[in-house]
Amino acid sequence: MTKTEADRGGGVGQQGHRVLALDLGTSSARALVLSSEDAAPIPGALARHKISPTYGHDGSATLDLHEYVEGLLGCLDELEQNGHLDGIGAIVLSSQWHSIVALDNKGVARTPVITWADTRSVDLGLGTSFDERAFHARTGAWLHRLYWTRRIPWLLADDAPAAFAGLPDLVLERLTGERVTSVSIASGTGTLDLATGAYDDEALEIAGVTADRLPPIVPTGWTGTLSKEYERRWPGLVGVRVHPPTGDGAASNVGTGGYDAGVAAVTVGTSAAVRVVHPIENAPELPWELWRYRVDDKRAVTGMAFSAAGNLHAWLTGVLRLESDEPNGVEIGATGAIAIPFMAGTRPPAVVPGGSGVYFGLSFDDSPAELLAAALQGASLEIDRGLRILDSLFGQELEVVLGGGGIDASEWWRRCLTATFARPTTVCAEAEVGARGAAAVALGLSPDPGGEHLTPVPDEVSRVADLRPRYGALRELAVQASSI
8 A cells, every 4th residue: 555745644653753764785784763853763773684795707796685685674573573663653765776686577586686886787889979968967877887777788688677676676565565666766777857757768768678667756755554464574563654765875965964955965984975965946057077866856966976985994904904993193184105096996977997096105114004094085085076066066165064984983084074175074973874864854854963063173274285286186197097
């Protein structure tokens, strides 16, 4: 059974005043309970299932769909066993963007979940008559292997699937019996007309499919309910409304406190991003360097993503065998070795492949802490490039909120980002920003970051400013070298 906003009147259901949030990540699937007042996590009410993607030499990066879903259901079982599924009034989802699964004519998966990190696809060869800039302005996406416009033709060439769906669409179908998608998730496929909120005709033609082979797009106010099987399994969730999923980038922005056009949210997890949420109506013209997706029926999110962030920090601390996760004693903006953090390549529209990370200016005097500091400084300068483009797009120096696990893990990195941006920042006090944001989108909340305020240190700002031109020149060399 489904309901629309007009039917249900918005808000949390009458049976409870708490929210069950399902967070469908690449490295873990989580279920947690939040307060419906401010989307704050209820202490102790969190269950996590670790996810281990499978990577192949052919560029594959996949998840086992059955194992993923069963692990997520196990998280709900754990919450049920501990008495946390009583008093739930709404179920919300935050999910990784860009995933795709090929299905047969009975809706059974023919492939694993193909994640954003998978580099397999086809070159479309559309010729010079195709106007990719107009396509990008309309869909917010490029013809990049990240999107369904290149992934579906590749899957069709290898097999004969009947339909396609993303991970959140299939999780929603498993829970409710209905295979639908949200405007937010659909926008991450690269096949959505952002202005209309419907599938884009040209994108479908390029992909080689019709809209009936993709999940129907439901409005933000749509809700479903759990199937009878799961109502018996979790009696406290009988009749609780299940809301459409929100893409993790959009959810993280809102959950961090960046939900209007004057605030940029910088989130650092495995990867990183800088984004601004704004009304879709009268949205500023989209620069070629940025993507744009949808948050919900009325809002869009515009930004830039970066492949090296928390993964870079974790890798270096392991490789360098650092006793501390912090580059203790290293000055921010120090002019020793310079790291260009292309270890995982770049996101579109740039085409730098993975394995292109570079250190310049190494000497025998460099310590492991200094090498870590150089990498974190390089990642900060990459994020700063996106922030400055967004400043220009919205015609002001944007306020900045910082959030995500990488932000929580490193006080040095928080200070480095603040100095690199050369403006005050606010650190979000809540770590579970994706789940929090999904609840805020579904229930119309405006979460406060609630964390510490950082002021840039003038000497650190000055050193980074002096470093920036040298970094830019060496970055260009790294880009050129990646094509050799």
